[in-house]
Amino acid sequence: MRNMRVAVVGGGPAGLTTALALAMQGASVRVFERAAVLGEGGAGLQISPNGARALRALDLSGGLDRIGLTSDAVVPTDGLTGRAVTRFDLTAQVPRYRFVARPDLVGLLAEACARAGVEITTGTAIDRPEKFDLTVGADGIGSGIRRRLNGGAAPAFSGQVAWRATVPAEAAPQAHIWMLPGRHVVSYPLPGGLVNLVAVQERAEWTAEGWRHADDPDNLRAAFVDACPALIGLLSKVETVHLWGLFLHPVAAVWHDADTVLVGDAAHPTLPFLAQGANLALEDAVVLVRCLSTKGLSAGLAAYQAERAPRVSRAIAAARSNAVNYHLRGMRRRVAHLGLAGIGKLAPGAFIDRLAWLYDYDPAER
Numbered sequence: 001m002r003n004m005r006v007a008v009v010g011g012g013p014a015g016l017t018t019a020l021a022l023a024m025q026g027a028s029v030r031v032f033e034r035a036a037v038l039g040e041g042g043a044g045l046q047i048s049p050n051g052a053r054a055l056r057a058l059d060l061s062g063g064l065d066r067i068g069l070t071s072d073a074v075v076p077t078d079g080l081t082g083r084a085v086t087r088f089d090l091t092a093q094v095p096r097y098r099f100v101a102r103p104d105l106v107g108l109l110a111e112a113c114a115r116a117g118v119e120i121t122t123g124t125a126i127d128r129p130e131k132f133d134l135t136v137g138a139d140g141i142g143s144g145i146r147r148r149l150n151g152g153a154a155p156a157f158s159g160q161v162a163w164r165a166t167v168p169a170e171a172a173p174q175a176h177i178w179m180l181p182g183r184h185v186v187s188y189p190l191p192g193g194l195v196n197l198v199a200v201q202e203r204a205e206w207t208a209e210g211w212r213h214a215d216d217p218d219n220l221r222a223a224f225v226d227a228c229p230a231l232i233g234l235l236s237k238v239e240t241v242h243l244w245g246l247f248l249h250p251v252a253a254v255w256h257d258a259d260t261v262l263v264g265d266a267a268h269p270t271l272p273f274l275a276q277g278a279n280l281a282l283e284d285a286v287v288l289v290r291c292l293s294t295k296g297l298s299a300g301l302a303a304y305q306a307e308r309a310p311r312v313s314r315a316i317a318a319a320r321s322n323a324v325n326y327h328l329r330g331m332r333r334r335v336a337h338l339g340l341a342g343i344g345k346l347a348p349g350a351f352i353d354r355l356a357w358l359y360d361y362d363p364a365e366r
């Protein structure tokens with residue numbers, strides 16, 4: 001890969017991680033980011049052990065320790081009563097599960113890129129860079145490069161919208177999933193005394209795609225007016241919030257041609273209900289560069305898609321089914337919560353063990 005000239009379109013988690021991984025193998029890499037500043041959009045991300053292993057492969061474990069809060073548990077909670085239904089312990093996970101601010105992750109990656117000699121140009125939107133041996137399409141959910149490779153089939157509205165906000169508050173180092181009929185909220189702490197909130201509600205329609213639609217915080221509060229006092233208390237602190245429609249995109253059928261390849265959301269956008277979008281993007285980078293360095297450009301690109309597509313498809317399907325489970329109503333809800341509580345008592349490790357295929361994965365190994 002030495003001296004291969006690479007253009008990376010998009011300076012989000014996928015683009016920067018891929019740029020870094022390629023530069024560490026001797027490629028000459030330029031990143032082009034449309035936004036004027038890297039890391040805009042200051043919400044939180046959960047980095048699970050599989051994502052942490054991707055960062056470890058790029059010598060960034062120490063950096064992740066620095067920017068991340070360690071998470072001890074996921075606590076599914078009845079959002080109407082405030083009672084914990086069960087608790088999924090994460091303390092045995094190695095590397096540990098982390099909460100990070102997206103700008104901190106992007107900053108960590110950008111610094112490492114700079115040290116590795118990657119040239120990053122912001123304020124520059126391009127779709128078809130010229131004079132490069134390889135173009136990496138890391139241009140996110142609305143990817144123009146994905147459209148060029150696959151055509152432009154319109155995604156389907158998932159029937160769900162999400163608000164995303166951060167509020168100043170102290171919270172234990174765990175993620176709460178506040179489950180209500182037809183809705184849920186995920187809350188977890190971030191460094192700097194903030195709590196990250198993602199609130200999801202079922203809706204019949206949506207007119208535009210994207211997540212940067214400013215909304216009135218009172219709309220969010222009105223959607224959860226019947227919630228328990230603890231959740232109402234968190235929502236009462238929201239001063240600015242963004243709302244967006246969540247869309248179902250198929251995994252791209254074509255991830256590459258002779259000199260172009262997709263990574264991250266450009267290849268496989270996912271619903272956020274398993275907190276895996278960024279983790280899968282980090283994995284992509286490590287697998288892509290492993291495939292290219294062991295098989296060369298042409299066979300490496302094909303091997304990358306063949307290795308990644310089944311795994312990301314499984315993660316995306318698992319994320320979709322979570323929304324159904326979080327939003328149950330009436331008798332099904334009561335039965336499901338009792339079942340969760342029972343399993344949590346009898347086999348406390350069962351839920352995390354069920355996700356071993358996801359969390360125990362190491363993208364550096366094949």
Ligand SMILES: Cc1cc2nc3c(=O)[nH]c(=O)nc-3n(C[C@H](O)[C@H](O)[C@H](O)COP(=O)(O)OP(=O)(O)OC[C@H]3O[C@@H](n4cnc5c(N)ncnc54)[C@H](O)[C@@H]3O)c2cc1C
Nearest residue numbers: 010012013014034046125126140264265275276277278279
């Ligand atoms: C509510 C919500 C919560 C989430 N929580 C989690 C979580 O806890 N854990 C997790 O792992 N993931 C989470 N995700 C998913 C995660 O944010 C995305 O999967 C991740 O950001 C994808 O990274 P990316 O680099 O592929 O795309 P993006 O982060 O979207 O980056 C793409 C970049 O490309 C740039 N760009 C676009 N077009 C061009 C162009 N033509 N030229 C130049 N630049 C361009 C954009 O400006 C952008 O900076 C969540 C998502 C949502 C919506």
